[in-house]
Amino acid sequence: MTAVTDILRTMDYGPAPEANSEVVAWLEKHEGRFLHFIGGRFVAPAEGTFFPVVNPAHGNRLAECAQGTAKDIDKAVAAARRAQKSWSALSGDARARYLYAIARIINKRERFFSVLESMDNGKPIRESRDIDIPLVIRHFYHHAGWAELIESEFSGYEPVGVCGQIIPWNFPLLMLAWKIAPALAAGNTVVLKPAEFTPLTAIAFAEICMEAGLPAGVVNIVTGDGATGSLIVEHKGVDKIAFTGSTEVGRVIRKATAGTGKKLSLELGGKSPFIVFDDADLDSAVEGVVDAIWFNQGQVCCAGSRLIVQEAVAEKMHAKLRARMATLRVGDPLDKATDIGAIVADVQLERIRKLVAEGRAEGAACYQSDAALPDEGLFYPPTLVTGVAPASILAQEEIFGPVLVSMTFRTPEEALALANNSRYGLAASVWSESINVTLDAAARVKAGVVWVNSTNLFDAASGFGGYKESGFGREGGREGLFEYLVPSIEKKSVKVPKVAAVDFSAAPPAQAVDSAPARPPLDRTAKLYVGGKQARPDSGYSYAVYDASGEEAGQVGLGNRKDIRNAVEAAHKAGGWGSISGHNRAQVLYYLAENLEARAEEFGERIATLTGVRGRAADEEVALAIRRISFYAAHADKYDGRVHATRSRHVTLAMNEPWGVMGISCPDEAPLLALVSLVAPAIAMGNRVVVTPSPVYPLVATDFYQVLDTSDVPAGVVNIVTGDREALAKTIAEHDDVAAYWYFGTKEGSAMVEAASTGNLKATWVNHGRAVDWTSAVDGQGRRYLRHATQVKNIWVPYGE
Numbered sequence: 138m139t140a141v142t143d144i145l146r147t148m149d150y151g152p153a154p155e156a157n158s159e160v161v162a163w164l165e166k167h168e169g170r171f172l173h174f175i176g177g178r179f180v181a182p183a184e185g186t187f188f189p190v191v192n193p194a195h196g197n198r199l200a201e202c203a204q205g206t207a208k209d210i211d212k213a214v215a216a217a218r219r220a221q222k223s224w225s226a227l228s229g230d231a232r233a234r235y236l237y238a239i240a241r242i243i244n245k246r247e248r249f250f251s252v253l254e255s256m257d258n259g260k261p262i263r264e265s266r267d268i269d270i271p272l273v274i275r276h277f278y279h280h281a282g283w284a285e286l287i288e289s290e291f292s293g294y295e296p297v298g299v300c301g302q303i304i305p306w307n308f309p310l311l312m313l314a315w316k317i318a319p320a321l322a323a324g325n326t327v328v329l330k331p332a333e334f335t336p337l338t339a340i341a342f343a344e345i346c347m348e349a350g351l352p353a354g355v356v357n358i359v360t361g362d363g364a365t366g367s368l369i370v371e372h373k374g375v376d377k378i379a380f381t382g383s384t385e386v387g388r389v390i391r392k393a394t395a396g397t398g399k400k401l402s403l404e405l406g407g408k409s410p411f412i413v414f415d416d417a418d419l420d421s422a423v424e425g426v427v428d429a430i431w432f433n434q435g436q437v438c439c440a441g442s443r444l445i446v447q448e449a450v451a452e453k454m455h456a457k458l459r460a461r462m463a464t465l466r467v468g469d470p471l472d473k474a475t476d477i478g479a480i481v482a483d484v485q486l487e488r489i490r491k492l493v494a495e496g497r498a499e500g501a502a503c504y505q506s507d508a509a510l511p512d513e514g515l516f517y518p519p520t521l522v523t524g525v526a527p528a529s530i531l532a533q534e535e536i537f538g539p540v541l542v543s544m545t546f547r548t549p550e551e552a553l554a555l556a557n558n559s560r561y562g563l564a565a566s567v568w569s570e571s572i573n574v575t576l577d578a579a580a581r582v583k584a585g586v587v588w589v590n591s592t593n594l595f596d597a598a599s600g601f602g603g604y605k606e607s608g609f610g611r612e613g614g615r616e617g618l619f620e621y622l623v624p625s626i627e628k629k630s631v632k633v634p635k636v637a638a639v640d641f642s643a644a645p646p647a648q649a650v651d652s653a654p655a656r657p658p659l660d661r662t663a664k665l666y667v668g669g670k671q672a673r674p675d676s677g678y679s680y681a682v683y684d685a686s687g688e689e690a691g692q693v694g695l696g697n698r699k700d701i702r703n704a705v706e707a708a709h710k711a712g713g714w715g716s717i718s719g720h721n722r723a724q725v726l727y728y729l730a731e732n733l734e735a736r737a738e739e740f741g742e743r744i745a746t747l748t749g750v751r752g753r754a755a756d757e758e759v760a761l762a763i764r765r766i767s768f769y770a771a772h773a774d775k776y777d778g779r780v781h782a783t784r785s786r787h788v789t790l791a792m793n794e795p796w797g798v799m800g801i802s803c804p805d806e807a808p809l810l811a812l813v814s815l816v817a818p819a820i821a822m823g824n825r826v827v828v829t830p831s832p833v834y835p836l837v838a839t840d841f842y843q844v845l846d847t848s849d850v851p852a853g854v855v856n857i858v859t860g861d862r863e864a865l866a867k868t869i870a871e872h873d874d875v876a877a878y879w880y881f882g883t884k885e886g887s888a889m890v891e892a893a894s895t896g897n898l899k900a901t902w903v904n905h906g907r908a909v910d911w912t913s914a915v916d917g918q919g920r921r922y923l924r925h926a927t928q929v930k931n932i933w934v935p936y937g938e
C-alpha cells in the first residue's frame with residue numbers, strides 16, 4: 138500500500154476527471170448538429186454545408202456546425218438591422234435587465250460552460266472553471282451596469298449600429314463576452330462569428346439569449362471559417378467591425394474596411410516581455426511565468442512569452458524554472474489536476490513545432506520537461522528556450538504555444554530596449570521588489586497592459602488592448618465603451634465654401650532664375666519647418682498660392698517623401714516633450730496663445746486676404762484659435778487617467794499616454810483655426826507632430842511657425858511640411874515610425890490613408906470628407922480630440938502580502 142509519506146514525496150495523484158455527462162447529453166439532444174442563430178431562432182445554413190468540430194484532446198468529433206455563406210450573413214445583418222432601432226430605443230435600465238439576466242443564467246450553468254469550453258478548446262478545466270467562465274459572468278454584470286449609465290456617462294454619443302464581431306479560438310466564450318456585452322450595453326446589435334475550431338459555447342450562449350428573452354435579432358451568431366468572417370467584414374450593412382485574432386488577418390480587415398466608414402477595433406497578436414530584475418522574489422516570478430506562458434498552453438495573445446531576466450539571477454531563475462516545469466502535468470483537459478491541456482488544432486500544433494525547429498536551427502537551446510504526454514490528442518510539452526539573439530525568429534514571432542524564450546540583461550536600460558524591441562505591444566510583466574524600479578519600467582515599456590509583480594490579470598472594469606502592431610482600441614471598462622459609440626456631432630454635415638484647386642505640377646523650381654543677376658532677388662518662398670528650423674524642400678521646388686482675388690500671394694515649398702521622413706526623424710528626436718510635466722507643456726501652450734494674440738491683427742488680415750472671408754470673420758477665426766490653444770493648455774495637466782475599480786487589493790492605473798510621433802493633415806476650411814484645433818490637443822498630450830497644412834492656404838501655417846519659434850516650443854515638437862496634402866498623406870500613412878495619424882481632407886484621401894496605414898497598423902482618425910465646424914466648441918473642440926491624441930495603458934499593481 139502507498140504510504141502518505143510516499144505520496145507527499147512524489148506528489149503523485151490519481152486522475153480526477155470532471156463529469157461531462159451534461160455536455161454529452163446536450164450534444165446528443167442536438168444530434169451533434171448546430172445551426173446559425175439568426176433573428177432569435179436557429180436557422181439552417183443557406184448552402185446546407187457543415188463543418189466538423191473536434192475535441193483536440195482526444196480527436197473525437199463533438200458536433201458539426203453550419204458553414205456561413207453570403208445569404209446567411211445577409212440574413213443575419215438584416216435581422217440585426219431590424220432589431221437595432223428598438224433595442225437602442227429601450228431605456229438603459231431595460232437593456233441592463235437583459236444583460237443582467239444573461240449573467241445570471243450563465244452563472245447558474247457555470248459548470249456546463251466550463252466543461253463544454255474545455256472539450257471544445259482543450260484548455261484545462263481548472264482554467265475554464267476558475268478563469269474563463271467567471272470572467273464571462275463578470276463581464277455581463279459589469280456591462281449591465283454600463284447599460285444603466287450609458288446616457289448619463291456618455292452624453293453626446295450614440296450607438297454605432299450593427300456590429301460585426303469576429304473572435305478567435307483561445308478564449309471562445311470570454312472573447313464573445315468581451316464583444317457582445319459592451320456592444321449591447323451601448324445599444325448596438327451584433328452579428329458574431331466564433332472561430333471555426335471552437336464554436337460550441339457561442340451556440341450554447343445563443344440558447345441563453347433565448348432563455349433570457351432577448352429581443353430577436355439583437356444577437357446573431359453565424360458559424361464558419363475565415364471566408365465567413367470576410368463576408369461580415371465586407372458587408373455593406375455592417376457599421377463596425379471588432380476583431381480579435383492574428384495580426385495578419387487584422388491587416389486584411391484594415392484594408393478591406395478602408396474608406397467604408399466602418400468603425401474598427403483590432404486586438405491582435407503579441408510577444409509580451411516578462412522582465413525579472415535581480416531583486417525580484419524569484420519563486421513568485423517562477424509562478425508568474427507558469428501563469429504567463431503555460432496558461433492556456435501559451436495560446437494567449439498577451440502571454441509573457443519573452444523572459445527578460447537580469448544576468449546576475451538568470452541561471453538561478455532558469456534552474457528554478459526547470460524544476461517547476463518538471464511538476465507541470467500535461468494531459469486530459471477535463472482532469473482537475475491537469476496544468477497544461479491540448480493545443481487547439483493540428484495546424485496550430487504544426488505551427489509551434491515548425492517555429493521551434495527553426496529556432497533550433499538558428500542555434501537556440503530548447504529544454505523540455507520529460508513529463509509524459511498523452512498517447513492521443515494534440516499536446517506540446519512546456520518548453521524553455523535559451524541562447525536566443527534578440528532578432529532571432531523565436532524572440533520575434535508570436536508562437537502561440539507553451540514556449541518561453543529567455544534573454545538576459547545587465548541594466549534597466551538594456552531591459553527596456555529588449556522589451557520594446559518588438560513590433561508588438563500588447564502586455565508586459567515587471568518583477569522587482571522595488572516599487573520605483575517596477576513603475577519606472579511600467580511607464581517606459583510600450584504596451585497596453587502592464588502587470589507589476591503579477592501577470593495575466595483581467596477584469597471587466599479595466600481596458601485591454603495593444604500598442605503598435607498589437608492593434609488599436611480597448612476592450613473593457615470605460616475606455617472600451619467608446620468602441621461601440623459614435624459622437625452624435627459626427628453625423629451632422631457641415632457646409633463649407635468651395636476652395637480653388639491648386640496646381641502642384643506647375644511648380645517652378647525655387648529661386649529659378651534665367652541668368653544670375655548682379656543682385657539676386659530676395660527669396661520669398663516660404664520654407665518648411667523641420668526640427669525647429671526653416672528648411673528648403675528636398676525637391677527644390679515650390680508652388681504658387683493665390684489670394685481670394687486671384688493674385689499670387691506667395692510661393693511655398695513643395696514637400697515630398699524625403700521631407701516627411703526628415704520631419705518624422707526630427708519629431709522622434711524631441712522625445713523629451715512627452716516626459717515633461719503637463720504643467721510645463723501648458724506653460725508653453727499659453728505662451729503660444731499669447732504670442733499669437735500679439736500678432737492677431739496681422740493673422741486676421743492674412744486670413745481675410747487669402748480666403749476672402751470678411752474682415753470680422755477672419756478676426757474671429759484668430760480669436761477662436763487663441764482660445765482653442767488656451768483650452769488645450771488648460772487640459773494639458775487635467776486630461777488625466779483613472780484608477781479602475783477592478784479586483785480588491787489591486788490598483789489598476791489607466792494612464793493616458795501620448796502616441797509619440799503623430800501625423801496631422803489639415804483641411805482647407807478655417808486654415809488657422811483647423812490647424813490649431815488639431816495641433817494643440819496633440820501636443821498638449823505630449824505628442825510630437827508632423828503637420829501638413831491646407832495646401833490652398835499654407836501661408837497661414839508658415840506664418841504660424843514664426844509664432845512657434847518665439848514661444849519656447851522645443852525643436853521637433855511641431856514640424857510643418859507644405860505641399861500636396863494627398864501625396865504627403867500617403868507617405869505619412871505608410872511611415873512605420875508614425876504611431877497615429879489624423880487626416881482631415883477628402884473622402885478619397887481618407888480611404889487611401891486607412892488602406893495605406895496597414896504597415897505598422899497605426900491608429901488613424903479620418904473625416905471621410907466630412908467638413909468640421911471648427912468654430913463649434915462641440916465639433917471642433919473637446920475631450921474627443923484628447924482621447925484620439927492618447928492611448929490608454931493599464932498598469933496593475935497588486936498590494937498586500
Ligand code: NAI
Pocket residue numbers: 303304305306307330331332333361362363364365366367368370381382383384386387389390404405406407437438485488535536537
Ligand atoms: P485567425 O486570425 O486566422 O483567426 C481568428 C478569427 O478570424 C477566426 O474566427 C477566423 O475564422 C477569422 N478569420 C480568418 N480569416 C479571416 C478574414 N480574412 N476575414 C475575417 N475573419 C477571418 O487566427 P488563426 O489562423 O486561427 O491563428 C493563427 C495565429 O494567429 C496564431 O498562431 C496566433 O499567433 C494568432 N492568433 C492570435 C490571437 C489573439 O488573440 N491575438 C487569437 C488567434 C490567433
